[in-house]
Amino acid sequence: MKHLIFQLKKAWSLWDGFWFAPQNLLGLAFMRIVLCGTLLYMSFMRFFNLEFFTDKSWVSKSNALLILPELGRPGFAWNFWPDSANSPMLTVLVVLFALLTVGVGGRLLMALAWVINIGFIYRNYPVNFGADIIGSLFLFYMxxxxxxxxxxxxxxFxxxxxxxxxxxxxxxxxxxxxxxxxxIYAYTGWEKLKGASWWDGTALWSVLANPQMTTMDFSFLREIPWVIPVLGYTTILFEVYFPPMVIWHKSRHIWLFMGLMMHLGIGIFMGLMPFATVMLSTxxxxxxxxxxxxxxxxxLDFSRN
Structure with a gap:
């Protein structure tokens, strides 16, 4: 009995230490800079497309939430301001992200930024990209x-x-x-396994062969066709095995480097750099x-020694 109690206390201590033990906040600070800096850029770019968040986009404010699947539909509209106030609200959001990027504001301003940002997302959900959704998710945790x-x-000071x-x-x-x-990685990896094109190795070609989805001409890959399936299978292996490989300290940096290369490739060659930086911030x-x-x-640390 004593041995069992000892083992239970040890297990509880490990559990408590894993979740709640004090941690150095430097990594979190770097994440804040990259994440909030990316959201700052994306929020600023909304100024050039504010009509997407009004009735001019054919999505009325009263029906905005109906676009969402019922399972993921919020109980109330986070976009509490009228469309005429989009510009000043977006200005506030840009200022908030600018302050958070340089480390001013903390939890209160982070929460206010999340509320305004999610309000724009729910106002017209289909015009948002993966960077908006994933970015707002991690902003909530922050x-x-x-x-x-x-x-x-x-x-x-x-x-x-x-x-x-x-x-x-x-x-x-x-x-x-x-x-x-x-x-996120494990789920997307297993979801890819449901697609026949990922099994036969042609999935990436449907993207790389479409000039509307890439920043350069990849037609030269027809001459070296083996590259496409290798990249495809590597992507699946990276995503499916991301959890155990980053948990194991001996393979962690290898997997993070693979992720860095993958997301930089997506950002540079598909023009999705905000998505890349949001993911890499973690x-x-x-x-x-x-x-x-x-x-x-x-x-890099602004302190007086």
Whole structure:
């Protein structure tokens, strides 16, 4: 009985430590900069397409939520402002993302930015891209973290020589974001296995052969056809096995490097760089913050020593 109690206490200690133990916030700060910087860019670009979020887009405000599948439809409209207020609300959102990118605002401004951002997304859901959806998802997690503790311009004016570690809520959200990105990769990988074109190796060709979906002409790949299936199978293997390979420390950096190359390729050759940077922002959560501290923080952290 004593042995059983000891093992239970040990298991609980490991569980508690995994979710709630204090963590170095440097990786989270890098994620905040990349994520909020990307959302800042995308929000600014909405100024050139504000008509998509009015009745001119053929989506009336009263019917905006009906476009969504019933399972994912919110109980109320987050877009609480009239269409005539889109421009000032978007201006507020751009300012909020600019402040958060440089580490000003913390949880309160993060929550306000998420509410306004999700309001625009739900106003006309079909005009949004994967970067909007995934970005808003991780922005929601960031609300519950003290992500502005590190790499903040406010540290230029603070007489501090040390930084706080994460509180229990921040630690839990960091773990949740790690689990979330692993689930996203695994789910998309298994979903690809449902498609016959992924099994026969031609799936990527339907994308690369379409000039409307790429930034350059890939017709030369007809001369080296084996490249297409190799890239396709590698993509599936990367996504399906992402969770165990980033958990295992010996393969973690290899898998993160593969992800970096994959997303840079998507960003450069398909013109989807915002999606790439949103996804890559989460990679900082898997890096060794102590190593980051030793190698580059002295150059990037705005603090007085």
């Amino acid at each position: 609300i519950f973290t003290n992500s502005c503790e590190r790499l903040s311009v406010l540290n230029l 603070r007489e501090k020589k040390s930084f706080k570690s994460s509180d229990a809520l921040s630690s839990m959200m960091i773990r949740m974001m790690q689990v979330q990105i692993m689930a 990679y900082f959560l898997f890096l060794n913050s102590v190593a980051l501290e030793q190698k580059i923080v002295s150059k």
